[in-house]
Amino acid sequence: AQTVTQSQPEMSVQEAETVTLSCTYDTSESDYYLFWYKQPPSRQMILVIRQEAYKQQNATENRFSVNFQKAAKSFSLKISDSQLGDAAMYFCAYRSRDGTSYDKVIFGPGTSLSVIP
């Protein structure tokens, strides 16, 4: 079974600075998706960024980028120019990629990010 680990329960960053959230996962599959979800106090689950495992290039979405290390099974999220609105719980997540694509999203335990004005 696949597992997702986030070793940082809480992180803080100064506004306008850069912060990196860590994530590792365990799987025997070769093809899969990885995601970072943001959950603000409203508790809406918002997709921040996705990475396909077969792509070597790291995904980027505006101020958000990932460092995907497939061999090390590592998937970190970098937030640049942090803003107050970035304060939220961040979940790293895994999803298998196969022909049927029924597969569920598996979440890590989350990292609570605080942004200091």
Next chain:
Amino acid sequence: AAGVIQSPRHLIKEKRETATLKCYPIPRHDTVYWYQQGPGQDPQFLISFYEKMQSDKGSIPDRFSAQQFSDYHSELNMSSLELGDSALYFCASSNPGQLLNTEAFFGQGTRLTVV
């Protein structure tokens, strides 16, 4: 664009009562997933359906049941409610047939409080 709709958004029930949560997936999405998120916890997978058939099962209590209907909406039925069932319940949908089906789209959740 249409999103996943969950109803009700908030629900308060007493212990031992029954609750029904509804999920309306994005149009043309035929797969639905249910998750339970307790306070300070990550979402835990409960159950999923594809084309009205159960496709996967997670840590869903025997007191809970779910089904997917012909219009692809899904209902999660929860009986003999316990205080520990108080949580945010997410529904997500996806369409395996879509070429770029990489993610599941989440609804806003139903916050269930058992008193």
